[in-house]
Amino acid sequence: MVTEKTFGAKAMDILLVIILLAIGLLCVMPIWYTFALSLSDKAAAAAGIVRLWPIGFNLNAYDQIMSDEKFIRSFGISLQRVLLGATLNFIVVVLTAYPLSKTTRAFRPRNIFMWVLVFTMFFNGGLVPWYMAMKSYGLMNTVWGLVFAGGLQVFHIILVVNFFRNLPKELEEAALVDGAGPWYTLVRLYVPLAVPVLATITLFGIVYHWNEFFHGLVLMSSTDKYPLQTYIQQLVVTIDTTTMTEDEYKKLSELSNQTLNAAKIFIAMIPVLIVYPFLQRFFIHGITLGSVKE
Amino acid sequence: MTNRGFEKHYYLMLLPGMVWLILFSLVPMLGIVMAFQDFNPGLGIFKSEWIGLENFKYMFLLSDSKTIMFNTIYIAVLKIIGNLLVPLIFALMLNELRVIVMKRWIQTIVYLPHFLSWVILSGILLDVFAFKGPVNGMLTFFGVEPILFLARADLFPYIVVGSDVWKEFGFNTIIYLAALTSINPALYEAAAIDGATRLQRLRFVTVPGITTTIVLLAVLSLGNVLNAGFDQIFNMYNPLVYSTGDIIDTWVYRAGLQNLQFSLATAMGLLKSVVSFVLIVISYYLASRFANYRIF
Numbered sequence: 001m002v003t004e005k006t007f008g009a010k011a012m013d014i015l016l017v018i019i020l021l022a023i024g025l026l027c028v029m030p031i032w033y034t035f036a037l038s039l040s041d042k043a044a045a046a047a048g049i050v051r052l053w054p055i056g057f058n059l060n061a062y063d064q065i066m067s068d069e070k071f072i073r074s075f076g077i078s079l080q081r082v083l084l085g086a087t088l089n090f091i092v093v094v095l096t097a098y099p100l101s102k103t104t105r106a107f108r109p110r111n112i113f114m115w116v117l118v119f120t121m122f123f124n125g126g127l128v129p130w131y132m133a134m135k136s137y138g139l140m141n142t143v144w145g146l147v148f149a150g151g152l153q154v155f156h157i158i159l160v161v162n163f164f165r166n167l168p169k170e171l172e173e174a175a176l177v178d179g180a181g182p183w184y185t186l187v188r189l190y191v192p193l194a195v196p197v198l199a200t201i202t203l204f205g206i207v208y209h210w211n212e213f214f215h216g217l218v219l220m221s222s223t224d225k226y227p228l229q230t231y232i233q234q235l236v237v238t239i240d241t242t243t244m245t246e247d248e249y250k251k252l253s254e255l256s257n258q259t260l261n262a263a264k265i266f267i268a269m270i271p272v273l274i275v276y277p278f279l280q281r282f283f284i285h286g287i288t289l290g291s292v293k294e
Numbered sequence: 295m296t297n298r299g300f301e302k303h304y305y306l307m308l309l310p311g312m313v314w315l316i317l318f319s320l321v322p323m324l325g326i327v328m329a330f331q332d333f334n335p336g337l338g339i340f341k342s343e344w345i346g347l348e349n350f351k352y353m354f355l356l357s358d359s360k361t362i363m364f365n366t367i368y369i370a371v372l373k374i375i376g377n378l379l380v381p382l383i384f385a386l387m388l389n390e391l392r393v394i395v396m397k398r399w400i401q402t403i404v405y406l407p408h409f410l411s412w413v414i415l416s417g418i419l420l421d422v423f424a425f426k427g428p429v430n431g432m433l434t435f436f437g438v439e440p441i442l443f444l445a446r447a448d449l450f451p452y453i454v455v456g457s458d459v460w461k462e463f464g465f466n467t468i469i470y471l472a473a474l475t476s477i478n479p480a481l482y483e484a485a486a487i488d489g490a491t492r493l494q495r496l497r498f499v500t501v502p503g504i505t506t507t508i509v510l511l512a513v514l515s516l517g518n519v520l521n522a523g524f525d526q527i528f529n530m531y532n533p534l535v536y537s538t539g540d541i542i543d544t545w546v547y548r549a550g551l552q553n554l555q556f557s558l559a560t561a562m563g564l565l566k567s568v569v570s571f572v573l574i575v576i577s578y579y580l581a582s583r584f585a586n587y588r589i590f
Contacts, residue, residue: 009492016390023384024403027464030418031406033428037421048426096311099304100590107304113312114590120319122517123571126563127543128550129325132339137317151318152311158590182303211411214525218551233413233529249445249534258421265417272409280402 031269038062038263045258061263071264073224074231077143078210081227082271085147085209090202093156098186100157101164114161121154134219145219146227150212156201163197164190199282203275210271228268236261329561349561358545359562366541369451369522374515376459377466382508384463385470386500390492401471404464416529419457420444450535458526469511470504477503510585517574520566542566 032052037045041056049055065071100117104110124130139145167190175185191198216230223234236256324339329349331342353359384404391397407415423429423443430440443449477500485495524543531539542562550559581587 012492013392016387017393017396020387020391020396020400024400026460027404027407030422031410034418034421046426048424048431051428051431092311092314095307099307102304107301113308117315118589120315122574123323123567124319125323125326126560126567127546128556128560128563129328130322131551132325132328132556133318133322148314148318152314157311161590182300182307186307207409211409211413213411213413214528229411229413232417236417246442246445246534249442249532258424261417262421265414269410269414276406276409277402280405 034262035266038259038266040259042257042259045262061259062267064260065263065267070224071228071231074226074228075267077146077225078228080143081146082206082209084143085150086202086205088147089153089156089205089209090198093153093160093201094186094191094198096152097157097160097164098182098190101161117152117154117157120152131218140219141221141225146209146212146215149215149219150208153201153205153208156204159201160194160197163194167193196282199279203279203283206275207272232264232268236264326560326564328557329564331557333557333560335556349557350565353558353561353565358540361537362540362542362545365451365538366520366522366543369454369527369539369541370519372451372455373458373523374518376455377462378508378512378515380459380463381466382470385467385474386496388467388471389474389500390496401464401467404467406464407461408465410461412523412525412529415457415461416526419453419530423453444530444532445534447535447538450531450539454523454527454530454539457530458523470507473504473507474500506585510581510587513577513581513585514587516577516580517570519573520570 029052033050036052036054037050038061039054039057039059040050041058042060044050044055099107100110100114102110134140134145134149139149171189171193172185175189180189211229213227213229213233216225216227217233220226220230223231226234327339328342330344330346331339332345332348333339333342388397388400391400421427425440425442429443434440441449443453481499481503482495485499490498520542522541522543524541524547527539527541528544528547531544543566546559546563546566549555549562578587578589
């Protein structure tokens with residue numbers, strides 16, 4: 001590495017550090033502000049005097065949520081959905097990626113399957129036909145609707161396929177010589193070697209199912225079946241879609257219970273905040289390796 | 295080394311994925327015929343009356359159509375530009391940072407918003423941009439009258455684009471940073487020996503080293519020209535900003551699932567899908583022709 005020791009170079013380094021720190025702060029400040037708001041006194045929040053520190057510190061909002069049956073039920077539905085959805089995603093993605101990582105010599109129709117997958121990634125029938133299909137499958141008002149409705153994660157499959165293809169061929173040949181079949185090779189050889197990319201798609205799967213709100217909104221007919229994000233979308237974010245004036249809009253936003261809403265938003269963030277640092281070290285590796293091709 | 299006996303196992307492995315794909319991606323495509331029908335849910339797609347291109351003709355007569363198409367393209371193009379440039383500049387700055395520990399920390403922090411949903415982030419932005427929120431607090435401090443940000447149609451597209459760039463720039467730097475690490479360090483040494491200053495090294499070593507990546511990302515983003523971001527706008531907009539913030543996807547949702555104009559909404563959705571598909575095919579063709587890029 002080349003380094004310079006002049007005053008100008010040092011000043012530039014310091015300036016760079018300051019700018020980068022400021023950008024970093026810009027990313028966390030809005031989240032921190034919401035947290036501070038959730039711990040503040042209701043009146044202080046409504047008066048708009050809370051900035052970076054809670055004013056009139058209290059846990060009332062969190063107490064209230066703990067006894068809010070609807071919130072807890074939605075949280076439970078979301079957890080159930082993540083558990084089922086991310087597991088299913090993982091299994092199906094790995095199973096689909098393995099044969100597709102073979103050469104066309106080893107698995108002749110490989111390219112046909114790949115092109116069909118890519119086609120579905122780039123073209124879809126649109127919202128209404130999709131909705132009609134979900135309805136005809138009877139996937140309304142069930143957690144399975146939330147698990148399946150997003151469809152096959154083609155992008156995840158492509159990441160894993162590319163990762164598998166970059167593993168040394170000699171490994172599989174050695175396994176073959178020792179008499180291992182495709183299932184054994186996949187489970188005992190490929191899966192352990194592909195930890196970075198598999199951790200990446202697991203993270204993506206968990207985050208996708210936790211964050212997705214739209215399927216909950218259109219597939220569930222009553223609010224007590226909403227997953228958490230849909231619940232928050234309906235109770236915190238949505239503004240009534242009838243026409244209104246600026247004054248009405250202002251009044252409406254002043255009426256809302258800001259501290260309670262902030263606490264709900266913060267709790268809904270927690271699972272992502274927990275999962276993310278653990279899997280973070282994998283996903284950069286997983287994405288860059290998965291997208292590199294020979 | 296091949297073993298023909300393995301092929302049947304491969305088919306078996308593909309089975310669950312293919313069933314999922316057929317039921318949830320391919321079968322819904324059949325519903326596209328609704329765009330050419332006067333669809334009646336009571337009759338279904340097999341018995342509803344066939345009306346050819348009437349839905350499309352009607353669609354182009356609606357004054358809404360022009361607005362939502364303009365809004366969609368305007369917001370999407372601004373997002374494409376922002377999401378290419380900001381991560382690039384940020385990656386170049388991060389690359390110049392010598393303190394490795396700090397580099398790690400900043401990376402970890404800036405990736406975070408990418409993993410939060412637009413429901414959560416809209417909730418946060420509603421607070422941050424509230425009439426008595428911190429942004430207005432700052433404006434008041436500088437003597438500017440507070441603004442009701444999310445009710446202002448003239449500001450809405452820029453708030454949408456700005457917050458999207460804010461959410462995604464960290465994550466989008468990953469690909470630039472990967473390209474930057476693949477530049478041979480010997481080039482920097484050689485440039486330094488030749489007396490190149492830091493800025494000259496940036497200009498003549500770093501930037502040429504990642505030009506291919508920049509061009510590739512720019513070409514591939516062509517497919518997003520009609521993707522203004524449903525999740526974001528759906529959670530941030532309100533009737534006051536429909537004139538500048540309503541996009542094809544949000545309109546399709548309201549027309550199709552709220553007002554039950556199934557055929558019209560399907561037609562509009564189909565138009566978007568087809569145009570997007572053509573753009574994506576062109577962009578991937580260009581990328582494979584000029585940058586040797588392949589999807590798999």
